[in-house]
Amino acid sequence: MKKFIPVIILFLIFFVREIIVSKEKSITCDETVHIPAGYFYVKNGDFFINFEHPPFSKTLSGIFLLPQKIFFPENLYKQLRNDEWDFGKAFFYFNREKVDNIVFYARFPMILLGILLGFFIYLWSKELYGLIAGIFSLFLFSFCPNFLGHSCLVTTDVPFTTFFILFLYFLSKFFQKDDKKHLIFSGIFFGLSIGTKFTGIVIIPFIILILLILEIQGSFKNKLKLLLPLFLLCFILIPFIILLLTYRIYGFGNFLLGLRQIIFETTERGHRSFLNGKFSNYGWRYYFIFAFLYKTPVPFIILFIISILIHRKIEKNEIYLIIPAIIYFIFSSWSKKQIGIRYILPFYALIYIYCGRLIFYQEKIKIINQNFKKIVFYLLIAWYIFSSIKIHPHYLAYFNEIAGGPDNGWKHLIDSNIDWGQDLKEFKKYLQKEGNPEIMLNYFGSIFPETYGIIYEPAFFPLVLYLPEQYYHLNSLSPLKEYLVISVNCLQGLMYEDINIFDWLKEIKPKAKIGYSMFVYDITKDTYIRKKLLEMFEKYGFERQAERQRKIIERIEN
Secondary structure, eight states: OGGGHHHHHHHHHHHHHHHHHHHHSOOOTTHHHHHHHHHHHHHHOOOOTTTTSOSHHHHHHHHHHTTSOOOOOHHHHHHHTTOHHHHHHHHHHHTGGGHHHHHHHHHHHHHHHHHHHHHHHHHHHHHHHOHHHHHHHHHHHHTOHHHHHHTTSSSSHHHHHHHHHHHHHHHHHHHHHOOHHHHHHHHHHHHHHHTTOTHHHHHHHHHHHHHHHHHOSHHHHHHHHHHHHHHHIIIIIHHHHHHHHHTTTTTTHHHHHHHHHHHHIIIIIOOOEEETTEEESSOOTTHHHHHHHHHSOHHHHHHHHHHHHHOOSOOGGGHHHHHHHHHHHHHHHHOSOOOOGGGGHHHHHHHHHHTTHHHHTGGGOOSSOHHHHHHHHHHHHHHHHHHHHHTTTOGGGOOOGGGTOTTTGGGTOOGGGTOSSTTHHHHHHHHHHTTOOEEEEEOOOSSOGGGGTOOOEESSOGGGTTSOGGGSOOOOSSOSSEEEEEEHHHHTTTTSSSTTTTHHHHTSOOSEEETTTEEEEEOSSOHHHHHHHHHHHHHTTOHHHHHHHHHHHHHHHO
Protein backbone atom coordinates (compact mmCIF):
# COMPACT_ATOMS: atom_id res chain seq x y z
CA MET A 1 0.00 0.00 0.00
CA LYS A 2 2.88 2.37 0.79
CA LYS A 3 4.01 2.36 -2.81
CA PHE A 4 0.70 3.96 -3.85
CA ILE A 5 0.94 6.85 -1.36
CA PRO A 6 2.95 9.12 -3.74
CA VAL A 7 0.41 8.41 -6.51
CA ILE A 8 -2.52 9.29 -4.25
CA ILE A 9 -0.77 12.46 -3.06
CA LEU A 10 -0.08 13.61 -6.63
CA PHE A 11 -3.71 13.05 -7.62
CA LEU A 12 -4.94 14.93 -4.54
CA ILE A 13 -2.65 17.88 -5.27
CA PHE A 14 -3.82 17.96 -8.88
CA PHE A 15 -7.49 17.70 -7.87
CA VAL A 16 -7.30 20.46 -5.25
CA ARG A 17 -5.46 22.83 -7.58
CA GLU A 18 -7.99 22.21 -10.35
CA ILE A 19 -10.92 22.85 -7.99
CA ILE A 20 -9.31 26.17 -6.99
CA VAL A 21 -8.73 27.18 -10.61
CA SER A 22 -12.27 26.14 -11.52
CA LYS A 23 -13.68 28.40 -8.81
CA GLU A 24 -11.39 31.38 -9.36
CA LYS A 25 -11.34 31.66 -13.15
CA SER A 26 -14.22 33.18 -15.10
CA ILE A 27 -15.85 31.73 -18.18
CA THR A 28 -13.37 31.30 -21.01
CA CYS A 29 -14.26 32.09 -24.62
CA ASP A 30 -15.11 28.60 -25.85
CA GLU A 31 -16.97 27.75 -22.63
CA THR A 32 -19.47 30.50 -23.44
CA VAL A 33 -20.72 28.19 -26.16
CA HIS A 34 -19.73 24.73 -24.91
CA ILE A 35 -21.48 24.90 -21.53
CA PRO A 36 -24.96 25.92 -22.77
CA ALA A 37 -24.56 23.57 -25.75
CA GLY A 38 -23.90 20.63 -23.42
CA TYR A 39 -26.86 21.55 -21.24
CA PHE A 40 -29.27 21.65 -24.19
CA TYR A 41 -27.82 18.46 -25.69
CA VAL A 42 -29.01 16.71 -22.55
CA LYS A 43 -32.18 18.70 -21.90
CA ASN A 44 -33.51 19.14 -25.45
CA GLY A 45 -31.40 16.79 -27.53
CA ASP A 46 -30.49 19.72 -29.77
CA PHE A 47 -27.13 18.87 -31.36
CA PHE A 48 -27.19 21.75 -33.83
CA ILE A 49 -25.79 24.17 -31.23
CA ASN A 50 -21.99 24.31 -31.61
CA PHE A 51 -22.07 21.52 -34.21
CA GLU A 52 -18.48 22.29 -35.26
CA HIS A 53 -17.33 20.25 -32.24
CA PRO A 54 -18.63 16.72 -31.52
CA PRO A 55 -20.79 16.59 -28.38
CA PHE A 56 -19.43 13.89 -26.06
CA SER A 57 -17.41 15.97 -23.55
CA LYS A 58 -19.99 18.78 -23.61
CA THR A 59 -22.72 16.23 -22.93
CA LEU A 60 -20.86 15.10 -19.79
CA SER A 61 -20.91 18.69 -18.54
CA GLY A 62 -24.58 18.95 -19.43
CA ILE A 63 -25.42 15.92 -17.29
CA PHE A 64 -23.82 17.58 -14.26
CA LEU A 65 -25.85 20.74 -14.94
CA LEU A 66 -29.27 19.07 -14.92
CA PRO A 67 -29.88 19.61 -11.15
CA GLN A 68 -29.27 23.37 -11.62
CA LYS A 69 -32.34 25.55 -12.05
CA ILE A 70 -31.39 27.20 -15.33
CA PHE A 71 -33.63 29.78 -16.96
CA PHE A 72 -33.74 30.52 -20.68
CA PRO A 73 -36.78 31.99 -22.46
CA GLU A 74 -38.21 29.59 -25.02
CA ASN A 75 -38.83 32.30 -27.61
CA LEU A 76 -35.22 33.51 -27.28
CA TYR A 77 -33.99 29.92 -27.54
CA LYS A 78 -35.62 29.55 -30.95
CA GLN A 79 -34.43 33.00 -32.03
CA LEU A 80 -30.76 32.60 -31.04
CA ARG A 81 -30.30 28.90 -31.72
CA ASN A 82 -28.64 29.66 -35.06
CA ASP A 83 -26.11 32.07 -33.50
CA GLU A 84 -24.24 30.09 -30.86
CA TRP A 85 -22.22 33.08 -29.55
CA ASP A 86 -25.23 35.31 -28.92
CA PHE A 87 -26.95 32.22 -27.54
CA GLY A 88 -24.13 31.69 -25.02
CA LYS A 89 -23.99 35.34 -23.98
CA ALA A 90 -27.73 35.38 -23.33
CA PHE A 91 -27.57 32.03 -21.48
CA PHE A 92 -25.09 33.32 -18.92
CA TYR A 93 -26.61 36.79 -18.66
CA PHE A 94 -30.06 35.39 -17.80
CA ASN A 95 -28.44 33.10 -15.19
CA ARG A 96 -25.91 35.60 -13.84
CA GLU A 97 -27.10 35.15 -10.23
CA LYS A 98 -25.97 31.52 -10.31
CA VAL A 99 -23.22 31.74 -12.92
CA ASP A 100 -20.51 30.51 -10.52
CA ASN A 101 -22.46 27.34 -9.69
CA ILE A 102 -23.21 26.64 -13.34
CA VAL A 103 -19.56 27.01 -14.34
CA PHE A 104 -18.27 24.93 -11.41
CA TYR A 105 -20.59 21.97 -11.99
CA ALA A 106 -20.02 22.08 -15.74
CA ARG A 107 -16.25 21.96 -15.18
CA PHE A 108 -16.25 19.20 -12.57
CA PRO A 109 -16.45 16.22 -14.98
CA MET A 110 -13.59 17.75 -16.98
CA ILE A 111 -11.42 17.55 -13.85
CA LEU A 112 -12.35 13.88 -13.49
CA LEU A 113 -11.30 13.23 -17.08
CA GLY A 114 -8.00 14.97 -16.32
CA ILE A 115 -7.47 12.58 -13.40
CA LEU A 116 -8.29 9.61 -15.65
CA LEU A 117 -5.66 10.86 -18.10
CA GLY A 118 -3.12 11.17 -15.29
CA PHE A 119 -3.85 7.61 -14.18
CA PHE A 120 -3.14 6.15 -17.62
CA ILE A 121 0.01 8.24 -17.98
CA TYR A 122 1.15 6.69 -14.69
CA LEU A 123 0.01 3.17 -15.68
CA TRP A 124 1.62 3.17 -19.12
CA SER A 125 4.93 4.56 -17.85
CA LYS A 126 4.90 2.08 -14.95
CA GLU A 127 4.41 -0.87 -17.30
CA LEU A 128 7.20 0.32 -19.60
CA TYR A 129 9.80 1.49 -17.10
CA GLY A 130 8.77 0.49 -13.56
CA LEU A 131 6.87 1.92 -10.57
CA ILE A 132 9.19 4.88 -9.85
CA ALA A 133 9.12 5.85 -13.52
CA GLY A 134 5.31 5.76 -13.45
CA ILE A 135 5.26 8.08 -10.45
CA PHE A 136 7.75 10.36 -12.18
CA SER A 137 5.60 10.59 -15.35
CA LEU A 138 2.52 11.28 -13.21
CA PHE A 139 4.45 14.00 -11.39
CA LEU A 140 5.38 15.65 -14.70
CA PHE A 141 1.73 15.62 -15.74
CA SER A 142 0.23 16.75 -12.43
CA PHE A 143 2.56 19.77 -12.14
CA CYS A 144 2.35 20.73 -15.82
CA PRO A 145 1.07 24.33 -16.12
CA ASN A 146 -0.55 23.57 -19.49
CA PHE A 147 -2.61 20.66 -18.22
CA LEU A 148 -3.44 22.53 -15.01
CA GLY A 149 -4.67 25.42 -17.12
CA HIS A 150 -6.91 23.34 -19.38
CA SER A 151 -8.00 20.27 -17.42
CA CYS A 152 -10.86 22.07 -15.66
CA LEU A 153 -12.25 23.86 -18.71
CA VAL A 154 -15.30 22.72 -20.67
CA THR A 155 -13.47 22.36 -23.98
CA THR A 156 -12.57 19.43 -26.19
CA ASP A 157 -8.79 19.52 -25.64
CA VAL A 158 -8.15 17.52 -22.46
CA PRO A 159 -11.09 15.10 -22.97
CA PHE A 160 -9.77 14.30 -26.45
CA THR A 161 -6.24 13.88 -25.07
CA THR A 162 -7.60 11.44 -22.47
CA PHE A 163 -9.44 9.25 -24.98
CA PHE A 164 -6.55 9.47 -27.47
CA ILE A 165 -4.06 8.18 -24.88
CA LEU A 166 -6.44 5.39 -23.84
CA PHE A 167 -6.89 4.41 -27.49
CA LEU A 168 -3.09 4.19 -27.96
CA TYR A 169 -2.56 2.39 -24.66
CA PHE A 170 -4.97 -0.44 -25.50
CA LEU A 171 -3.75 -0.64 -29.10
CA SER A 172 -0.18 -1.09 -27.87
CA LYS A 173 -1.36 -3.75 -25.41
CA PHE A 174 -3.00 -5.62 -28.27
CA PHE A 175 0.16 -5.59 -30.40
CA GLN A 176 2.21 -6.77 -27.42
CA LYS A 177 -0.12 -9.46 -26.03
CA ASP A 178 -2.39 -10.31 -28.97
CA ASP A 179 -5.42 -10.15 -26.69
CA LYS A 180 -8.53 -9.26 -28.68
CA LYS A 181 -10.22 -7.49 -25.76
CA HIS A 182 -7.52 -4.80 -25.90
CA LEU A 183 -8.34 -4.18 -29.56
CA ILE A 184 -12.02 -3.80 -28.67
CA PHE A 185 -11.18 -1.29 -25.92
CA SER A 186 -8.97 0.57 -28.38
CA GLY A 187 -11.89 0.78 -30.79
CA ILE A 188 -14.18 2.09 -28.04
CA PHE A 189 -11.78 4.91 -27.16
CA PHE A 190 -11.27 5.67 -30.84
CA GLY A 191 -15.02 6.19 -30.97
CA LEU A 192 -14.98 8.43 -27.90
CA SER A 193 -12.07 10.40 -29.40
CA ILE A 194 -13.94 11.25 -32.58
CA GLY A 195 -17.09 11.81 -30.51
CA THR A 196 -15.14 14.55 -28.72
CA LYS A 197 -13.00 16.22 -31.38
CA PHE A 198 -12.83 15.97 -35.16
CA THR A 199 -9.04 15.73 -35.00
CA GLY A 200 -9.51 12.07 -34.11
CA ILE A 201 -11.18 11.11 -37.36
CA VAL A 202 -8.30 12.57 -39.36
CA ILE A 203 -5.23 11.55 -37.41
CA ILE A 204 -6.11 8.28 -35.62
CA PRO A 205 -6.67 6.18 -38.78
CA PHE A 206 -3.30 7.41 -40.05
CA ILE A 207 -1.62 6.36 -36.79
CA ILE A 208 -3.32 2.94 -36.94
CA LEU A 209 -2.07 2.47 -40.51
CA ILE A 210 1.54 3.42 -39.67
CA LEU A 211 1.62 1.12 -36.62
CA LEU A 212 0.10 -1.72 -38.65
CA ILE A 213 2.78 -1.31 -41.32
CA LEU A 214 5.45 -1.50 -38.62
CA GLU A 215 3.84 -4.60 -37.10
CA ILE A 216 3.36 -6.53 -40.37
CA GLN A 217 6.23 -8.92 -39.99
CA GLY A 218 6.76 -12.46 -38.88
CA SER A 219 3.86 -14.23 -37.21
CA PHE A 220 1.68 -11.11 -37.08
CA LYS A 221 1.70 -10.87 -40.87
CA ASN A 222 0.21 -14.34 -41.05
CA LYS A 223 -2.46 -13.42 -38.45
CA LEU A 224 -3.49 -10.20 -40.16
CA LYS A 225 -5.89 -11.86 -42.61
CA LEU A 226 -7.63 -13.63 -39.74
CA LEU A 227 -7.73 -10.41 -37.68
CA LEU A 228 -8.97 -8.19 -40.50
CA PRO A 229 -12.68 -8.64 -39.63
CA LEU A 230 -11.88 -7.76 -36.00
CA PHE A 231 -9.99 -4.62 -37.10
CA LEU A 232 -12.95 -3.55 -39.22
CA LEU A 233 -15.28 -4.18 -36.27
CA CYS A 234 -13.12 -2.23 -33.79
CA PHE A 235 -12.09 0.71 -35.94
CA ILE A 236 -15.14 1.20 -38.14
CA LEU A 237 -18.26 -0.40 -36.72
CA ILE A 238 -17.71 0.25 -32.97
CA PRO A 239 -16.67 3.93 -33.43
CA PHE A 240 -19.62 4.45 -35.79
CA ILE A 241 -22.05 2.99 -33.23
CA ILE A 242 -20.56 5.19 -30.48
CA LEU A 243 -20.95 8.24 -32.72
CA LEU A 244 -24.57 7.36 -33.45
CA LEU A 245 -25.30 6.95 -29.75
CA THR A 246 -23.45 10.19 -28.92
CA TYR A 247 -25.77 12.02 -31.31
CA ARG A 248 -28.81 9.94 -30.24
CA ILE A 249 -28.92 8.68 -33.85
CA TYR A 250 -31.23 11.43 -35.14
CA GLY A 251 -28.60 14.15 -34.61
CA PHE A 252 -25.86 12.43 -36.62
CA GLY A 253 -26.27 14.86 -39.53
CA ASN A 254 -24.67 17.53 -37.32
CA PHE A 255 -21.49 15.43 -37.21
CA LEU A 256 -21.18 15.69 -40.99
CA LEU A 257 -21.88 19.45 -40.86
CA GLY A 258 -19.18 19.98 -38.25
CA LEU A 259 -16.64 17.75 -40.01
CA ARG A 260 -17.03 19.73 -43.23
CA GLN A 261 -16.53 23.02 -41.38
CA ILE A 262 -13.49 21.97 -39.35
CA ILE A 263 -11.73 20.53 -42.43
CA PHE A 264 -12.32 23.85 -44.19
CA GLU A 265 -10.91 25.82 -41.23
CA THR A 266 -7.78 23.70 -40.81
CA THR A 267 -6.91 23.25 -44.48
CA GLU A 268 -8.26 26.28 -46.35
CA ARG A 269 -9.62 29.24 -44.40
CA GLY A 270 -7.28 29.09 -41.45
CA HIS A 271 -7.45 31.32 -38.39
CA ARG A 272 -5.59 34.48 -37.45
CA SER A 273 -2.50 33.40 -35.51
CA PHE A 274 0.17 35.42 -33.69
CA LEU A 275 3.82 34.54 -33.20
CA ASN A 276 6.70 36.76 -32.07
CA GLY A 277 4.97 40.01 -33.02
CA LYS A 278 3.61 38.86 -36.39
CA PHE A 279 0.17 37.77 -37.59
CA SER A 280 -0.75 35.12 -40.13
CA ASN A 281 -4.08 33.68 -41.29
CA TYR A 282 -2.44 30.42 -42.32
CA GLY A 283 -0.01 29.72 -39.50
CA TRP A 284 3.65 28.77 -39.54
CA ARG A 285 5.14 25.28 -39.84
CA TYR A 286 7.31 26.14 -36.81
CA TYR A 287 4.54 27.67 -34.65
CA PHE A 288 4.34 24.76 -32.19
CA ILE A 289 8.12 24.50 -31.92
CA PHE A 290 8.16 28.05 -30.54
CA ALA A 291 5.02 27.39 -28.49
CA PHE A 292 6.71 24.38 -26.92
CA LEU A 293 9.89 26.35 -26.22
CA TYR A 294 7.92 29.23 -24.64
CA LYS A 295 5.16 27.39 -22.77
CA THR A 296 7.10 24.41 -21.35
CA PRO A 297 9.01 24.70 -18.07
CA VAL A 298 12.73 24.82 -18.87
CA PRO A 299 13.61 22.03 -16.40
CA PHE A 300 11.28 19.69 -18.26
CA ILE A 301 12.85 20.61 -21.61
CA ILE A 302 16.21 19.62 -20.09
CA LEU A 303 14.79 16.36 -18.67
CA PHE A 304 13.18 15.58 -22.03
CA ILE A 305 16.48 16.06 -23.89
CA ILE A 306 18.31 13.86 -21.38
CA SER A 307 15.59 11.21 -21.77
CA ILE A 308 16.27 11.10 -25.52
CA LEU A 309 20.06 11.02 -25.20
CA ILE A 310 20.33 8.64 -22.25
CA HIS A 311 19.42 5.59 -24.36
CA ARG A 312 19.38 6.34 -28.06
CA LYS A 313 18.03 2.98 -29.11
CA ILE A 314 14.24 3.04 -29.47
CA GLU A 315 12.79 -0.05 -27.87
CA LYS A 316 9.87 -1.75 -29.61
CA ASN A 317 7.35 -0.83 -26.90
CA GLU A 318 8.34 2.84 -27.17
CA ILE A 319 7.25 3.00 -30.81
CA TYR A 320 3.63 3.40 -29.66
CA LEU A 321 4.66 6.62 -27.89
CA ILE A 322 7.18 8.04 -30.35
CA ILE A 323 5.40 7.47 -33.68
CA PRO A 324 2.04 8.95 -32.54
CA ALA A 325 3.82 11.88 -30.84
CA ILE A 326 5.75 12.73 -34.03
CA ILE A 327 2.69 12.30 -36.27
CA TYR A 328 0.54 14.44 -33.98
CA PHE A 329 3.11 17.23 -33.77
CA ILE A 330 3.59 17.29 -37.56
CA PHE A 331 -0.16 17.19 -38.17
CA SER A 332 -0.67 20.15 -35.79
CA SER A 333 2.18 22.07 -37.41
CA TRP A 334 0.63 21.73 -40.88
CA SER A 335 -2.79 22.83 -39.70
CA LYS A 336 -3.82 26.38 -40.58
CA LYS A 337 -5.51 26.77 -37.21
CA GLN A 338 -2.72 27.58 -34.74
CA ILE A 339 -4.10 29.46 -31.77
CA GLY A 340 -2.79 27.73 -28.68
CA ILE A 341 -0.54 25.18 -26.98
CA ARG A 342 -3.73 23.28 -26.14
CA TYR A 343 -3.70 21.83 -29.67
CA ILE A 344 -0.65 19.68 -28.84
CA LEU A 345 -1.65 18.46 -25.36
CA PRO A 346 -1.68 14.84 -26.68
CA PHE A 347 1.98 15.33 -27.62
CA TYR A 348 2.74 16.43 -24.04
CA ALA A 349 0.96 13.41 -22.56
CA LEU A 350 2.97 11.02 -24.74
CA ILE A 351 6.34 12.58 -23.93
CA TYR A 352 5.54 12.58 -20.19
CA ILE A 353 5.15 8.81 -20.46
CA TYR A 354 8.29 8.57 -22.57
CA CYS A 355 10.30 10.50 -19.96
CA GLY A 356 9.79 7.62 -17.55
CA ARG A 357 12.77 6.05 -19.34
CA LEU A 358 14.98 8.62 -17.58
CA ILE A 359 14.45 6.70 -14.33
CA PHE A 360 14.87 3.31 -16.01
CA TYR A 361 18.15 4.15 -17.75
CA GLN A 362 19.59 6.65 -15.25
CA GLU A 363 22.48 4.36 -14.36
CA LYS A 364 23.82 4.90 -17.90
CA ILE A 365 24.90 8.43 -16.97
CA LYS A 366 28.45 7.59 -15.91
CA ILE A 367 30.30 10.77 -16.81
CA ILE A 368 29.54 12.27 -13.38
CA ASN A 369 29.53 10.74 -9.91
CA GLN A 370 26.34 9.44 -8.33
CA ASN A 371 25.92 12.24 -5.77
CA PHE A 372 26.32 15.03 -8.33
CA LYS A 373 23.86 13.27 -10.63
CA LYS A 374 21.27 13.20 -7.83
CA ILE A 375 21.84 16.86 -6.98
CA VAL A 376 21.28 17.91 -10.62
CA PHE A 377 18.14 15.75 -10.88
CA TYR A 378 16.64 17.09 -7.65
CA LEU A 379 17.45 20.67 -8.63
CA LEU A 380 15.58 20.19 -11.92
CA ILE A 381 12.63 18.67 -10.04
CA ALA A 382 12.59 21.56 -7.56
CA TRP A 383 12.75 24.06 -10.42
CA TYR A 384 9.84 22.32 -12.14
CA ILE A 385 7.75 22.40 -8.95
CA PHE A 386 8.61 26.06 -8.37
CA SER A 387 7.61 26.97 -11.95
CA SER A 388 4.25 25.29 -11.44
CA ILE A 389 3.47 26.71 -8.01
CA LYS A 390 4.66 30.24 -8.79
CA ILE A 391 2.12 30.71 -11.60
CA HIS A 392 -0.85 29.38 -9.57
CA PRO A 393 -3.72 29.87 -10.40
CA HIS A 394 -2.86 31.64 -13.68
CA TYR A 395 -1.79 28.49 -15.52
CA LEU A 396 -3.18 29.56 -18.92
CA ALA A 397 -0.76 32.48 -18.89
CA TYR A 398 2.34 30.40 -18.06
CA PHE A 399 5.49 31.28 -19.98
CA ASN A 400 9.00 30.13 -19.12
CA GLU A 401 12.25 32.01 -18.78
CA ILE A 402 13.02 31.71 -22.51
CA ALA A 403 9.94 33.85 -23.22
CA GLY A 404 10.73 36.24 -20.38
CA GLY A 405 8.13 34.77 -18.03
CA PRO A 406 4.37 35.45 -17.99
CA ASP A 407 4.97 39.22 -17.83
CA ASN A 408 6.40 39.10 -21.34
CA GLY A 409 4.56 36.16 -22.84
CA TRP A 410 2.10 38.41 -24.67
CA LYS A 411 4.93 39.62 -26.86
CA HIS A 412 5.40 36.11 -28.26
CA LEU A 413 2.05 34.28 -28.17
CA ILE A 414 -1.51 35.39 -27.53
CA ASP A 415 -5.04 33.97 -27.80
CA SER A 416 -5.65 30.90 -25.59
CA ASN A 417 -1.94 30.84 -24.70
CA ILE A 418 -2.47 33.75 -22.31
CA ASP A 419 -5.79 35.53 -22.77
CA TRP A 420 -9.00 33.54 -23.05
CA GLY A 421 -11.22 35.85 -21.03
CA GLN A 422 -10.42 33.92 -17.84
CA ASP A 423 -9.60 36.82 -15.51
CA LEU A 424 -12.88 38.74 -15.30
CA LYS A 425 -13.65 37.50 -11.77
CA GLU A 426 -10.21 38.49 -10.51
CA PHE A 427 -10.62 41.85 -12.24
CA LYS A 428 -13.83 42.45 -10.31
CA LYS A 429 -12.01 41.72 -7.03
CA TYR A 430 -9.27 44.14 -8.07
CA LEU A 431 -11.82 46.89 -8.71
CA GLN A 432 -13.36 46.37 -5.27
CA LYS A 433 -9.91 46.57 -3.70
CA GLU A 434 -9.26 49.82 -5.60
CA GLY A 435 -12.50 51.37 -4.35
CA ASN A 436 -14.54 50.63 -7.50
CA PRO A 437 -13.09 53.26 -9.85
CA GLU A 438 -14.83 54.07 -13.10
CA ILE A 439 -13.41 52.01 -15.94
CA MET A 440 -13.07 52.11 -19.70
CA LEU A 441 -12.93 48.47 -20.76
CA ASN A 442 -11.61 46.64 -23.80
CA TYR A 443 -12.09 42.99 -22.87
CA PHE A 444 -11.32 39.88 -24.90
CA GLY A 445 -14.10 37.53 -23.96
CA SER A 446 -17.37 36.19 -25.27
CA ILE A 447 -19.64 37.06 -22.35
CA PHE A 448 -20.94 40.43 -21.25
CA PRO A 449 -18.89 41.71 -18.26
CA GLU A 450 -22.26 42.66 -16.73
CA THR A 451 -22.68 38.91 -16.10
CA TYR A 452 -20.21 39.40 -13.25
CA GLY A 453 -21.67 42.76 -12.21
CA ILE A 454 -19.03 44.93 -13.90
CA ILE A 455 -20.15 48.38 -15.10
CA TYR A 456 -17.94 50.00 -17.75
CA GLU A 457 -17.61 52.36 -20.66
CA PRO A 458 -16.57 50.37 -23.77
CA ALA A 459 -13.25 51.37 -25.29
CA PHE A 460 -13.27 49.69 -28.70
CA PHE A 461 -14.58 46.59 -26.91
CA PRO A 462 -14.96 44.04 -29.77
CA LEU A 463 -18.09 42.46 -28.27
CA VAL A 464 -20.12 45.69 -28.47
CA LEU A 465 -18.54 47.43 -31.44
CA TYR A 466 -21.55 46.58 -33.58
CA LEU A 467 -23.90 48.33 -31.14
CA PRO A 468 -24.83 51.96 -31.84
CA GLU A 469 -22.86 54.33 -29.61
CA GLN A 470 -26.10 55.73 -28.18
CA TYR A 471 -26.48 52.54 -26.14
CA TYR A 472 -23.03 52.80 -24.54
CA HIS A 473 -22.72 53.57 -20.86
CA LEU A 474 -20.46 56.62 -20.47
CA ASN A 475 -18.44 57.37 -17.38
CA SER A 476 -18.78 60.71 -15.58
CA LEU A 477 -17.18 63.98 -16.75
CA SER A 478 -15.32 64.40 -13.45
CA PRO A 479 -14.16 60.91 -12.39
CA LEU A 480 -12.41 60.76 -9.02
CA LYS A 481 -10.53 57.73 -10.33
CA GLU A 482 -10.71 56.19 -13.80
CA TYR A 483 -8.84 53.23 -15.26
CA LEU A 484 -8.40 52.07 -18.84
CA VAL A 485 -8.37 48.26 -18.90
CA ILE A 486 -7.43 46.24 -21.97
CA SER A 487 -6.95 42.53 -22.60
CA VAL A 488 -3.63 41.59 -24.21
CA ASN A 489 -5.33 40.05 -27.27
CA CYS A 490 -6.94 43.42 -27.95
CA LEU A 491 -3.71 45.25 -27.16
CA GLN A 492 -1.98 43.20 -29.85
CA GLY A 493 -4.76 43.98 -32.34
CA LEU A 494 -6.05 40.40 -32.69
CA MET A 495 -9.67 41.45 -33.15
CA TYR A 496 -9.12 44.45 -35.41
CA GLU A 497 -8.55 45.04 -39.09
CA ASP A 498 -5.83 47.52 -38.08
CA ILE A 499 -3.54 45.27 -36.03
CA ASN A 500 -1.45 48.29 -34.99
CA ILE A 501 -4.40 50.10 -33.43
CA PHE A 502 -2.93 50.03 -29.91
CA ASP A 503 0.79 50.13 -30.67
CA TRP A 504 1.06 53.45 -28.83
CA LEU A 505 -0.27 51.86 -25.63
CA LYS A 506 2.26 49.00 -25.67
CA GLU A 507 5.01 51.48 -24.79
CA ILE A 508 3.29 52.54 -21.54
CA LYS A 509 3.85 50.54 -18.37
CA PRO A 510 0.51 49.44 -16.88
CA LYS A 511 -0.43 50.17 -13.28
CA ALA A 512 -1.34 46.52 -12.78
CA LYS A 513 -1.75 43.22 -14.62
CA ILE A 514 -4.74 41.03 -13.81
CA GLY A 515 -3.72 37.39 -14.18
CA TYR A 516 -1.23 38.54 -16.86
CA SER A 517 -4.10 38.83 -19.38
CA MET A 518 -5.63 42.24 -18.55
CA PHE A 519 -3.56 45.43 -18.32
CA VAL A 520 -4.75 48.33 -16.15
CA TYR A 521 -3.78 51.97 -16.80
CA ASP A 522 -4.63 54.82 -14.44
CA ILE A 523 -5.92 57.56 -16.76
CA THR A 524 -7.48 59.79 -14.09
CA LYS A 525 -5.08 62.67 -14.85
CA ASP A 526 -3.20 61.17 -17.78
CA THR A 527 -3.77 63.57 -20.69
CA TYR A 528 -1.45 61.64 -23.02
CA ILE A 529 -3.59 58.50 -22.97
CA ARG A 530 -6.79 60.54 -23.05
CA LYS A 531 -5.61 62.48 -26.11
CA LYS A 532 -4.76 59.21 -27.86
CA LEU A 533 -8.22 57.88 -27.04
CA LEU A 534 -9.74 61.15 -28.28
CA GLU A 535 -7.92 60.76 -31.61
CA MET A 536 -9.19 57.19 -31.97
CA PHE A 537 -12.79 58.09 -31.03
CA GLU A 538 -12.78 60.90 -33.59
CA LYS A 539 -11.19 58.72 -36.27
CA TYR A 540 -13.72 55.91 -35.89
CA GLY A 541 -16.78 58.12 -35.34
CA PHE A 542 -17.51 57.68 -31.62
CA GLU A 543 -18.73 61.25 -31.14
CA ARG A 544 -20.17 61.00 -27.59
CA GLN A 545 -17.02 59.33 -26.28
CA ALA A 546 -14.81 61.82 -28.08
CA GLU A 547 -16.75 64.73 -26.58
CA ARG A 548 -16.39 63.28 -23.09
CA GLN A 549 -12.61 62.93 -23.47
CA ARG A 550 -12.37 66.43 -24.89
CA LYS A 551 -14.12 67.96 -21.87
CA ILE A 552 -12.05 65.95 -19.36
CA ILE A 553 -8.77 66.95 -21.05
CA GLU A 554 -9.81 70.62 -20.95
CA ARG A 555 -10.68 70.34 -17.26
CA ILE A 556 -7.34 68.66 -16.38
CA GLU A 557 -5.22 71.13 -18.37
CA ASN A 558 -7.04 74.16 -17.00
